[in-house]
Amino acid sequence: MTYTSWGWELFFEGSEKKVEVIVKPEIGSLRDFGKDFWKDMVARCNATILSEVSNEKCDAYLLSESSLFVWDHSFLMITCGSTMLINSVQHFLGRVRRDEIESIIYQRKNEYGPWLQKTSFAQDVERLQTMVDGVSTRFGYLDEHHTYMFHLDKDFKPKTNDTTTEVLMYHIQGSAAETLRCQNQTIDSVRKFMNLEDFFSDFQVDDFCFDPCGYSLNAIKDDKYVTIHVTPQEQSSYVSFETNVNLQQDYPGLVDRLLETFQPFSFDVVDFNTKTELAPSGKMVKINNFQDRLSCGYDVNFSHFIVPLDRIEKPTTIKGNIL
Amino acid sequence: MTYTSWGWELFFEGSEKKVEVIVKPEIGSLRDFGKDFWKDMVARCNATILSEVSNEKCDAYLLSESSLFVWDHSFLMITCGSTMLINSVQHFLGRVRRDEIESIIYQRKNEYGPWLQKTSFAQDVERLQTMVDGVSTRFGYLDEHHTYMFHLDKDFKPKTNDTTTEVLMYHIQGSAAETLRCQNQTIDSVRKFMNLEDFFSDFQVDDFCFDPCGYSLNAIKDDKYVTIHVTPQEQSSYVSFETNVNLQQDYPGLVDRLLETFQPFSFDVVDFNTKTELAPSGKMVKINNFQDRLSCGYDVNFSHFIVPLDRIEKPTTIKGNIL
Numbered sequence: 001m002t003y004t005s006w007g008w009e010l011f012f013e014g015s016e017k018k019v020e021v022i023v024k025p026e027i028g029s030l031r032d033f034g035k036d037f038w039k040d041m042v043a044r045c046n047a048t049i050l051s052e053v054s055n056e057k058c059d060a061y062l063l064s065e066s067s068l069f070v071w072d073h074s075f076l077m078i079t080c081g082s083t084m085l086i087n088s089v090q091h092f093l094g095r096v097r098r099d100e101i102e103s104i105i106y107q108r109k110n111e112y113g114p115w116l117q118k119t120s121f122a123q124d125v126e127r128l129q130t131m132v133d134g135v136s137t138r139f140g141y142l143d144e145h146h147t148y149m150f151h152l153d154k155d156f157k158p159k160t161n162d163t164t165t166e167v168l169m170y171h172i173q174g175s176a177a178e179t180l181r182c183q184n185q186t187i188d189s190v191r192k193f194m195n196l197e198d199f200f201s202d203f204q205v206d207d208f209c210f211d212p213c214g215y216s217l218n219a220i221k222d223d224k225y226v227t228i229h230v231t232p233q234e235q236s237s238y239v240s241f242e243t244n245v246n247l248q249q250d251y252p253g254l255v256d257r258l259l260e261t262f263q264p265f266s267f268d269v270v271d272f273n274t275k276t277e278l279a280p281s282g283k284m285v286k287i288n289n290f291q292d293r294l295s296c297g298y299d300v301n302f303s304h305f306i307v308p309l310d311r312i313e314k315p316t317t318i319k320g321n322i323l
Numbered sequence: 324m325t326y327t328s329w330g331w332e333l334f335f336e337g338s339e340k341k342v343e344v345i346v347k348p349e350i351g352s353l354r355d356f357g358k359d360f361w362k363d364m365v366a367r368c369n370a371t372i373l374s375e376v377s378n379e380k381c382d383a384y385l386l387s388e389s390s391l392f393v394w395d396h397s398f399l400m401i402t403c404g405s406t407m408l409i410n411s412v413q414h415f416l417g418r419v420r421r422d423e424i425e426s427i428i429y430q431r432k433n434e435y436g437p438w439l440q441k442t443s444f445a446q447d448v449e450r451l452q453t454m455v456d457g458v459s460t461r462f463g464y465l466d467e468h469h470t471y472m473f474h475l476d477k478d479f480k481p482k483t484n485d486t487t488t489e490v491l492m493y494h495i496q497g498s499a500a501e502t503l504r505c506q507n508q509t510i511d512s513v514r515k516f517m518n519l520e521d522f523f524s525d526f527q528v529d530d531f532c533f534d535p536c537g538y539s540l541n542a543i544k545d546d547k548y549v550t551i552h553v554t555p556q557e558q559s560s561y562v563s564f565e566t567n568v569n570l571q572q573d574y575p576g577l578v579d580r581l582l583e584t585f586q587p588f589s590f591d592v593v594d595f596n597t598k599t600e601l602a603p604s605g606k607m608v609k610i611n612n613f614q615d616r617l618s619c620g621y622d623v624n625f626s627h628f629i630v631p632l633d634r635i636e637k638p639t640t641i642k643g644n645i646l
Contacts (some may be wrong), residue, residue, distance in 0.1 A: 112465045120438045136641040288632045309611045318459040
């Protein structure tokens with residue numbers, strides 16, 4: 001991971017870019033493209049593969065900047081920092097024919113420091129539009145939390161079990177946050193704080209503690225995945241949880257437990273073809289809610305929540321060399 | 324004003340940069356620097372003077388991008404869009420000696436499109452630090468509404484009547500918003516909607532309707548000023564109100580009236596050496612509150628409020644050419 005010395009502390013952009021591509025079965029298995037292809041794919045956005053786990057359905061790669069999951073007929077790549085995921089997308093599109101692609105969703109979360117990114121979402125779309133025809137949309141206000149999506153403008157029927165839940169947490173607080181900010185965490189200590197052992201009991205887990213801090217986890221079971229990325233830095237803390245497990249059905253209450261553990265000041269829930277229900281909480285305020293059915297067949301629901309602070313805060317003094 | 328064609332509509336960055344400088348009386352009157360000096364000052368950040376009003380204490384210039392107020396021993400310059408106010412500051416510092424300056428506060432509000440700005444706050448500070456010694460601070464979280472401030476790290480005692488109130492409103496709604504979005508507004512129609520006639524009854528008012536939309540107002544009375552800037556564009560609407568009038572004492576309820584008129588989804592209040600009290604409102608949530616006494620002698624209070632939406636919104640489709 002590349003850190004930016006940004007005056008007050010080591011700044012790291014946890015907010016993620018994400019691409020999910022579904023191809024036609026006729027193409028053969030994407031996993032047969034081979035490790036070198038995917039290694040190259042990851043290298044294109046200046047990330048590297050740290051480790052990998054596999055089962056009969058999925059290859060899951062833990063990256064220096066987030067994660068890559070490859071199934072037979074789809075892949076999901078998530079990258080953070082200042083990586084240019086768009087380069088990897090272009091690399092993939094150089095390998096397949098347009099008519100072999102069923103769906104592309106290229107997504108970008110609002111960043112803590114958008115001016116520190118090498119490209120804007122709009123610039124990424126400009127490049128995508130030279131390769132495929134798509135539509136761009138933004139869930140959320142421009143000056144609040146939001147997520148951008150570019151997707152093919154093409155009718156597609158996702159499988160009934162093709163659901164995704166993202167829970168994106170900001171400004172984590174409490175003992176988990178304090179512990180995670182300490183350097184030299186071990187995998188065992190982080191797992192203990194996350195308190196998800198029962199959830200993962202039958203998953204294959206691959207996780208990593210970064211230096212000086214930060215934590216990533218991939219977990220797979222059959223064709224299901226869970227991925228967690230923790231950027232604990234105080235001024236820009238961010239924890240993302242994403243899964244294609246049907247949480248409502250199989251793990252009700254899990255999102256509530258995540259919120260209890262990380263105690264975020266604010267968080268966003270992004271649902272694709274599912275609907276996350278949260279336990280009522282006295283202090284939590286749903287700030288806004290954006291919904292739409294994308295022309296590529298997914299019902300998307302974006303909600304932004306805040307837990308208002310009842311304390312008065314000191315501003316952040318910015319010292320030393322500033323980018 | 325320079326508009327950016329940004330896919331969905333004409334995008335204009337209403338969020339402002341602001342500099343307030345106080346000089347020692349020994350320097351003579353800043354107003355005696357002459358119109359050409361201030362015209363040049365404005366030109367340095369690619370703005371122009373549209374009109375001006377004066378009284379015995381103050382020259383108030385309405386700019387193509389916001390406002391400039393010049394008193395004998397201080398000035399206040401506010402600019403929006405993609406202007407580089409830092410250039411104007413540098414121009415001013417080229418004219419005076421460092422020991423003639425009592426206070427500089429250079430402020431920058433979070434932008435709707437920070438990646439569309441020519442410099443970041445951090446880059447501005449880098450230039451400021453080559454000219455004067457100062458301290459940088461941020462009120463508000465990086466991923467929420469916030470305001471950056473750079474100020475001299477120098478003991479200064481502001482006069483007791485040196486107070487400032489900023490009310491910065493986002494995503495205006497209701498009939499005023501709808502009307503303001505219509506092209507070809509007249510000064511009379513905007514004034515009527517703003518409903519501030521009684522407030523301004525003894526002020527000298529100078530206001531302007533921009534093409535295709537947008538409105539600016541300067542008003543002065545003795546050494547008091549009020550300035551209002553309206554960017555009504557639906558995806559990035561922004562209304563700023565700023566004054567050195569002691570609202571609590573002389574015009575209680577005025578901020579509540581502004582909020583009733585513009586019905587913002589969210590707004591920020593920034594107070595310098597004063598404290599704005601708002602009438603309790605059932606739906607309004609104070610999201611956070613940052614306070615500090617700056618080493619240059621001002622007590623600053625920043626609060627971010629949201630009026631949560633009880634409706635579900637459609638996302639914004641981004642069409643056509645995107646920057």
